[in-house]
Amino acid sequence: MKIEEPVLERHPSPDEATVASSIDPVMEKRVIAKFDRWFLPQIFILNLIAYLDRSNVGNAKVFGFAEDLHLKGNEFSNLVTLFYVTYVVFETPWAACVKRFGVNKVLAVAFVCWGIVTLGNGFVQNYSQAMACRLLLGAFEAGISPSIAFFISTVYPRKEQAKRMAMIYISAALSGAFGGLIAYGIQKMGEQRGLAAWRWLFIIEGVVTIVVCGCCWFSLPTTAEDAWFLTEEEKSMMQLRKKLEHVYKGDDKFEWRYVRMATVDPMVWLAAVSLFGAGVCLFGFGTFLPSILKGQGYTSLQANYLSIPVYIWATIATTFATWLSDRLGMRAIVAFFVPLPVICGYAIAIGTTNHGAGYFAMYLVGTLYAYNTLLMSWLSNNLKPDYKRAVGLAFYLSFGNISGAIAGQIYVADTAPRYVLGNAVSLGMEAMAMAGIVALYVLWRSRDMKKQQLLDEGVTDNGKEGDRALDFKYIL
Template identity: 30%
Template sequence: MASQIVDGGLISDEKVALENEKEKLEVLEKPSPPLTTSSSSISDGEEISEKAILRKLDYKLLPPLTLLYLLSFLDRSNVGNAKLEGLAADMNFTDTQYLSTLTIYFIGYVIFEVPANIVLKKTTPQFWLPTTMVAWGIVATLLGVCKNFNGFLVARFFLGATESGLFPGVVFYLSMWYKRSETTYRVALFFSAASLAGAFGGILAFGIAHMRGIAGLNGWSWIFILEGILTVVVAFAAYGFIHNYPKTAKFLTEPEREFVQARLKADNDATNHEPFSWPSVLRAVKDPKCWLYGLAFHTLSLPLYTLSLFLPTIIKALGYTAAQAQLMSVPPYAVATVLTVLVAVASEKAKRRAPFIIGSSIVAIIGYIILLSAPSNKPGVSYVGTIFAAAGIYPATGIVLAWPANNVSGQTKRATANAMQISIGNLGAVLGTQLYRPSTKPRYYLGHGFAAGYLLANILVVLTIWAVLARENRRKLESERSAVVDESPIENDDDVRWIFQV
């Protein structure tokens, strides 16, 4: 029985008639023709271009989802901008108390990550994603009227809890619309909103800070209030522009829905009717690869979140004013946004993940070496280090976060794996929030040193994943030559069905 491996795709095999009258099954499909020329005729005779369909999906799905994540990242990281505008001083935070407000966010985030994605699988994206957004928008707004440490601490915990379902939920959601070879670019584009939020955050904070004194509130209060209200407004609108899955998408015609369903059926399990099942959750928990994906993000989340939370503080410690630091936080994020998209495109075209993650981590390590070694009388050199750090961290993270969506088969298992990755990863952020202590400024040796060390660990973890997936692919090549695989996502997971993208 002939079979072949296609990098980043599935194994092609002849359809085999089973004597027990099961439907004919394909072991794995051949890769789709190039998007620039691919087209297909649907039952009513209408010819549909795959490139046109992809463009339509991108325009309808990605901008709204990216907006949601931009606001999510803005609401979690604007505390760094608020600190420069007097948050800690007005509330009489000690250094330890301020860092605790950063840490508690990630504790709430980690605890509710997996449960949130389970709720998404049991409900619908159109209901769940906007609902979580309304909840975190309300909490984000209330941060602006907190009067003491205890109130602020509780609000930060619930901000983490309510935001926990967005990112892993969207990664799973995109895997239900796109082929496996198409998800990395889309997830990275979605994730680029994180760096975009950093750029917007600095600009918005600079402008909103001038509202100090209005209604008796300081500028930092207005940062939380206005950005939180914006989130709530967009959340209510999101009930109208977030769609569920291709089968019911109103923006597609019936022939287009059939076409999308057909191309997904040939590539992954997105079209299967798979009810939620606890055994599938357990399969994800028992799969070492799911833990490795989580560890890959863990080793990036510490530098990612320390940079996003402390970048204005790091820049200010170089000798700049608060206003200058707010504006100077924009260029590193702008560079990171562009590179996140470009590196993802290169990764898609090369059909490789690990080399691009490793290369990006090396760029970030160079940035931290600059920050650790630059002369104290040359703040401009240290500032260049922040640009290198951002330029490496964000592209690497975007690809890592798409990896489970590429490689985990079975809808419930994949939803669980996505949530596990974020939960395990954000434990690194919990540690990172305690590293940039005022007593270590202006060089922040402890924080920068930990970030560089974690990035080195990331390279080792990614090399391990690369080796594991390559070995699994070789094993499956041998087994698929002589066996027919049951396509059921419930009974057969990625260990026997999928060629992993490395």
């Protein structure tokens, strides 16, 4: 059943009507199609490579990484956790740089730097060196998600953003499939030139990152209004469109009050807490799936190739959920039901030692990528103006990604092979994420109802700005 949204009855100002009449809908559709052709494929590839670099340590673990570095106790889990320490710290600064320098420059610098670090991972000899690489990798990789999410929010209409935001998590899910396939091939390759197979995993992926991703300095646009693949007429139309769209209204000049608007807004905190819960599951799943499968009785080689179809299913589920959300114009109801199969999957994994049932449970858990996609696009839809959105998304992702540190500590060595602790904590966190959708829906619907009440009373200005102003309607 479709959620009925409150209708904020507001007539456009004369200036807005003039701008709206100047926008050619045929040209607008053509411009959006151009961004789909030139921007989205690049983002998909870049993000795919990013998640390969982040999660390849999980594949490396099952064929000798921990043993060759003589890791003891929970030292491998600590390496997983350390990545998110710097990742969380640097997300907001990177996001602020996007608005100042452009998405192409920020992503190019970040990708090349972490490609170098990934390459260096292939030559580490001990725990201390591995720690340094993980900390640096987190610092440089921190910019990708908030940068991409913010740029998407400046190009596409709010109700069409979910399927574009899905590129972030679809590529993340597919990276698991490609990661398993690459790891399988490299493991079969064995030792070459005196280097263990897991070292070649880091070396090859590091080189690919540097070469492929460094090109985005030239191939990606700086802003939506000056994209190199647009004609001058199309660029002018994008400028007009920016003036018209409620979500893009407001002064582009940075002011610290925008930071405060984002960090004190309860909806940003609610979304961040919800992402934290879902993130424990996502990061634990993305890093430890090969280990979980190995713990179910499969060999190291089987664990790598059996993970491939799980991630393919995760990609299909994410694509369908985001398409459905945009198609029906609903965020809340779709996001609410997505965690149900995830919870069921964890419950099965906890409750049975049967190999087949445990493997099937991983398919259910794989639907978790859809939740993160829907939540991020939903929050992006409901933040205004630009700087509040940029800071709000970065803060939301930074807080949510603290969960990566938790995920690294719940799948610890002494709970192998079944990792009941990690699966149980993940089940509870996914339930918390599900409850967060309800809380966000209630908050945003309440705000819209209060705005409508003021409009019915003849009030024209409630003294607030951005998404709290009377002229902004939340997408539910």
